[in-house]
Amino acid sequence: MSASPPPSSPVSPDGAEPVGAAFILRKAVLSALVALGLFSLMVGVRTEAGQSGQLEYWTRFGELASLVGAVFVGSIAVELLRLWLGPRGGLGSFVPSSVQNGLSAAGRYVAPALLIFTFLVPVIFYNQRYILDLGILVLTYVMLGWGLNVVVGLAGLLDLGYVAFYAVGAYSYGLLSTTFGLSFWICLPLAGILAAFWGVLLGFPVLRLRGDYLAIVTLAFGEIIRLVLINWQDVTGGPNGISGIPRPTLFGIPLAPGEGGLAAMLGIPFSPTHRIVFLFYLILALALLTNWVTIRLRRLPIGRAWEALREDEVACRALGINITTTKLTAFATGAMFGGFAGAFFATRQGFISPESFTFQESALVLAIVVLGGMGSQLGVALAALAMIGGFELFRSLEVYRMLVFGLAMVLVMIWRPRGIVGHRAPTVFLEKSKSISSDLVKEGHG
Amino acid sequence: MSSAPILALENLTMRFGGIVAVNALSFTAQRQQITALIGPNGAGKTTVFNCITGFYKPTSGVIRLTHDDGAQFEMQKLKDFNISKQAKVARTFQNIRLFPGMTALENLMVAQHNALMRASGLTLIGLLGLPSWRAAEQSAIDNAVFWLKRVGLIDRADDAAGNLAYGDQRRLEIARAMCTGPALLCLDEPAAGLNARESAALSELLLSIRSDHATSILLIEHDMSVVMEISDRVVVMDYGVKIAEGTPREIRDDPKVIAAYLGTDEEEAAAVMEAEA
Numbered sequence: 001m002s003a004s005p006p007p008s009s010p011v012s013p014d015g016a017e018p019v020g021a022a023f024i025l026r027k028a029v030l031s032a033l034v035a036l037g038l039f040s041l042m043v044g045v046r047t048e049a050g051q052s053g054q055l056e057y058w059t060r061f062g063e064l065a066s067l068v069g070a071v072f073v074g075s076i077a078v079e080l081l082r083l084w085l086g087p088r089g090g091l092g093s094f095v096p097s098s099v100q101n102g103l104s105a106a107g108r109y110v111a112p113a114l115l116i117f118t119f120l121v122p123v124i125f126y127n128q129r130y131i132l133d134l135g136i137l138v139l140t141y142v143m144l145g146w147g148l149n150v151v152v153g154l155a156g157l158l159d160l161g162y163v164a165f166y167a168v169g170a171y172s173y174g175l176l177s178t179t180f181g182l183s184f185w186i187c188l189p190l191a192g193i194l195a196a197f198w199g200v201l202l203g204f205p206v207l208r209l210r211g212d213y214l215a216i217v218t219l220a221f222g223e224i225i226r227l228v229l230i231n232w233q234d235v236t237g238g239p240n241g242i243s244g245i246p247r248p249t250l251f252g253i254p255l256a257p258g259e260g261g262l263a264a265m266l267g268i269p270f271s272p273t274h275r276i277v278f279l280f281y282l283i284l285a286l287a288l289l290t291n292w293v294t295i296r297l298r299r300l301p302i303g304r305a306w307e308a309l310r311e312d313e314v315a316c317r318a319l320g321i322n323i324t325t326t327k328l329t330a331f332a333t334g335a336m337f338g339g340f341a342g343a344f345f346a347t348r349q350g351f352i353s354p355e356s357f358t359f360q361e362s363a364l365v366l367a368i369v370v371l372g373g374m375g376s377q378l379g380v381a382l383a384a385l386a387m388i389g390g391f392e393l394f395r396s397l398e399v400y401r402m403l404v405f406g407l408a409m410v411l412v413m414i415w416r417p418r419g420i421v422g423h424r425a426p427t428v429f430l431e432k433s434k435s436i437s438s439d440l441v442k443e444g445h446g
Numbered sequence: 447m448s449s450a451p452i453l454a455l456e457n458l459t460m461r462f463g464g465i466v467a468v469n470a471l472s473f474t475a476q477r478q479q480i481t482a483l484i485g486p487n488g489a490g491k492t493t494v495f496n497c498i499t500g501f502y503k504p505t506s507g508v509i510r511l512t513h514d515d516g517a518q519f520e521m522q523k524l525k526d527f528n529i530s531k532q533a534k535v536a537r538t539f540q541n542i543r544l545f546p547g548m549t550a551l552e553n554l555m556v557a558q559h560n561a562l563m564r565a566s567g568l569t570l571i572g573l574l575g576l577p578s579w580r581a582a583e584q585s586a587i588d589n590a591v592f593w594l595k596r597v598g599l600i601d602r603a604d605d606a607a608g609n610l611a612y613g614d615q616r617r618l619e620i621a622r623a624m625c626t627g628p629a630l631l632c633l634d635e636p637a638a639g640l641n642a643r644e645s646a647a648l649s650e651l652l653l654s655i656r657s658d659h660a661t662s663i664l665l666i667e668h669d670m671s672v673v674m675e676i677s678d679r680v681v682v683m684d685y686g687v688k689i690a691e692g693t694p695r696e697i698r699d700d701p702k703v704i705a706a707y708l709g710t711d712e713e714e715a716a717a718v719m720e721a722e723a
Contacts, residue, residue: 300572301562308556311545318537319626320530321559426549430603440608441547
């Protein structure tokens with residue numbers, strides 16, 4: 001190891017060693033060695049089944065060398081970039097505060113601009129079914145993200161089984177409408193209530209759990225719901241799901257061709273786009289309802305109690321806050337929005353099966369919340385747009401799509417470890433609302 | 447006004463496995479007085495506090511609280527959050543426990559949770575933004591502003607609590623406890639880490655809380671200048687038992703207290719004990 005550095009020499013982020021050519025080189029060699037170990041089998045040796053089923057393999061040292069070389073050069077580049085950006089506390093403070101302030105100032109205009117644009121999407125892209133469908137998909141995930149944000153972002157309870165409530169909402173509508181012929185507008189609140197009920201049911205056993213333990217139990221809960229849906233054939237139709245779920249109506253007026261349809265009543269020619277536009281505005285209204293309620297709740301005692309719970313549970317108890325009901329209401333509220341989204345999903349698809357409610361969905365929604373910045377409404381919306389929209393955008397890249405996507409996520413987390421919108425806006429202020437740095441805001445303990 | 451003491455501990459015992467942290471402790475805290483609980487490190491003071499404020503369930507014994515109107519609570523039977531909600535006991539922590547990511551004002555708003563929860567009709571009235579809710583919210587803000595002014599933090603109202611200086615955080619925690627409208631305020635080493643000037647300001651604040659707000663105070667403190675200056679009664683603990691109780695003057699001259707604090711030879715201590723007996 002080197003001797004103590006002169007005071008002016010730059011110090012590596014952990015402050016332990018001086019950054020010099022030797023340090024960078026050593027790190028690069030180490031990275032290259034790890035890459036060599038990993039890629040030697042993955043890339044260096046290619047195996048295939050031969051004509052008669054025997055093992056055939058050949059080596060690809062050229063590819064292996066170029067990959068290891070890329071890691072080596074990349075490692076040096078990253079270290080130089082760090083050096084160039086100057087010594088800082090950690091990766092988190094890569095972004096100067098002036099840029100952060102500018103972002104938060106821009107944030108004030110981003111939200112209204114985004115909202116107006118969203119309202120105009122069906123007008124601008126009226127004839128582009130693909131874009132409208134994508135818009136509906138993005139808005140569904142925005143709504144799910146905002147719903148999960150209540151549990152994870154505000155109350156700080158890590159929920160890996162959020163898709164369970166999405167499924168409960170979808171199956172509630174699917175079963176109630178196909179069995180009892182109830183309309184979408186009656187089933188929507190019922191789906192929300194049932195999902196909230198399941199949220200409370202999940203909440204009870206996990207009240208005492210924290211952190212990893214809570215995450216695992218919620219994960220299991222999500223899987224249990226899915227397995228029940230698959231195996232309870234008499235009720236849920238098992239793997240075949242439920243088909244023929246009624247399409248939504250405009251308060252009783254069907255959006256269908258022929259007599260009694262909306263088009264006929266308005267005296268305009270029928271077009272299937274009408275229903276897509278209607279669905280678009282329906283999910284937009286539901287998402288905005290979620291947003292409005294969440295923003296209101298944050299300013300009410302219950303919302304402040306959620307955030308206080310995330311900050312310090314012991315202090316909450318000392319202030320007379322009932323932890324049990326506070327946690328349960330957070331679970332129930334988040335689940336209710338998931339249930340609404342599920343009912344919408346069922347009516348849009350017309351067909352649901354357990355396939356749609358895998359752990360991958362939970363992980364995607366959680367990624368949206370984390371990437372957006374826990375607790376931030378705008379951040380979650382932007383993250384949903386980036387994740388779902390970006391996923392579609394890179395469709396042409398086919399197999400590399402996941403790779404690009406993963407890389408983008410890693411970069412965002414390096415650049416802004418607390419999400420796109422990392423700071424927290426106070427719920428009440430006397431003189432001036434000062435946004436609170438993410439360094440101070442706790443992530444919750446569960 | 448009830449004549450019973452605000453707080454009475456009767457034979458409070460707390461065992462952790464084989465360790466007896468508090469052994470048959472009995473003392474009373476008088477209404478609108480400042481009672482100090484002192485003793486060397488590890489004497490069991492914080493354990494007593496945690497029993498009173500519901501963080502521990504005592505192994506045995508009774509903790510009785512009597513409000514001004516005569517309402518009585520046996521606190522060992524109450525759920526932890528009801529000790530603040532119903533019995534009106536507020537506390538601060540030895541290592542400050544503010545909500546660091548929330549502003550000073552928000553911290554004081556969280557403290558008024560139960561009153562605001564009622565006013566918001568369990569959230570429904572608040573969600574609709576009815577006038578009765580707005581009035582309740584405004585009065586809660588006014589109350590918070592009053593306490594921010596009282597502890598001299600009104601200029602920092604919109605700053606994150608985690609950004610405040612150490613002494614400011616201590617005062618904010620007291621303000622937060624007072625925002626719950628307590629009958630009894632329990633302070634765990636409020637002067638720890640404060641400089642002389644801040645300690646003096648703290649003494650003044652506590653005296654005013656006692657006299658102006660009809661709040662009784664129970665205090666754990668190592669800073670003897672604060673204890674001697676403001677306490678009406680002092681209870682001294684060592685090894686989980688009470689070794690002395692009296693006015694600050696009596697305590698100052700008590701040989702057992704001096705022995706407990708300064709340490710003595712075994713024989714000397716035994717001699718003191720015998721002399722007492």
